[in-house]
Amino acid sequence: MATIKATMPGVFYRCPSPGAEPYVAEGSDVSEGQTIALIEVMKTFNEVKAEVSGTVTKFLIADGDEVSMGQDIMEVDGA
Template sequence: MPTIPSPLPGVFYRRPSPDKPEYVSVGDEVTEGQTIGLIEVMKNFTEFKATAAGTVKEFLIEDEAEVSVGQDVAVLE
């Protein structure tokens, strides 16, 4: 199954702000290039985009968790 790795180190967020819904949830279909979250590095936010198309099977890290470069964040099926 394909995975979506983090392009940057930082903190992973699944929603654009605390009062907004998640970009995507488990079971959602995503397209390549679709935003699935944000990575925060030193108060700068970068959109985190899917590197492949598919259905989100699971997220491998929690919302607001630290992530490393290349660390798998989500699994697609």
């Protein structure tokens, strides 16, 4: 089991825009380097890329929550 961490402080978003499908959901397979979320910092949206490949097993924060740099945001199994 591995965790993917926030790369910067800001607001965490699972979707590319309001009403859009999330980048990934629990049970989704992800590949290293794949965009999995966004973090908004001062009205700039920064992509969060998967650091490992595997299956998303759990989100550790909710969409729209504030995150700190290095905070765990999701768990990935099979990495």
